Amino acid sequence: MVRETKITLRTKHINCVYCIALSFFILAIVLFVLSSEQSTTLNNQQNRIPVIISALIILLLSIIIFIWMTYYTIEYFRLKKRQQLSYVQNQMNENSSEIRTTTPAIIFDNATFTMDDPIVMNSSTNNQTSA
Structure with a gap:
């Protein structure tokens, strides 16, 4: 539950920074439009x-923020994916080692039978019928 909250907060921050970059981009476009209107009304270049x-400075800033945030987002989710995969692999390794160590076995003349094997389960009935 805590990890999901952190991931959600991090994605909300990423979206917020993208919105800031978009607003800078829109502001740059508005400034370009206003400058052209100002020059036409005043006839002064x-x-x-x-x-x-x-x-141009604001436009450059918005492009830099957008590229940086995209790079950060890609690296962040790659790291999260690696962490999730390693967590799953660790869980699988722990589960497989538990299964190997806790399974009871009976060894007769280099033959191994587990307790779930039908030969071991019916060994008492096989001895009675053969005798």
């Missing part, structure tokens, strides 16, 4: 340059 530079 010099006022447009600082707005375009700030829009």
Whole structure:
């Protein structure tokens, strides 16, 4: 239950950062549009340059955040998958070792019979019928 909560919180954080990158991208587009409208209404290209530079910086920032978050997400889920696989393999190894050590066996002249074997279960009846 605790692990599921941590994974859910981590995925919510990932979605939040993606939303921030998307909002920066939208803000950059809005700044580009506003700069073009400003230059057409004022007929002045010099006022447009600082707005375009700030829009480019915000656009670059949103792209960097998006790429970084995608890389982080891929690595995070690969790590989780590896941890889950190792946990399953450890459980399988523990279960198989328990089965080997706890199964009772009877050895007669290099032949091994487990307690579930029908020969061992009916050994008393076989002795009575053969005698």
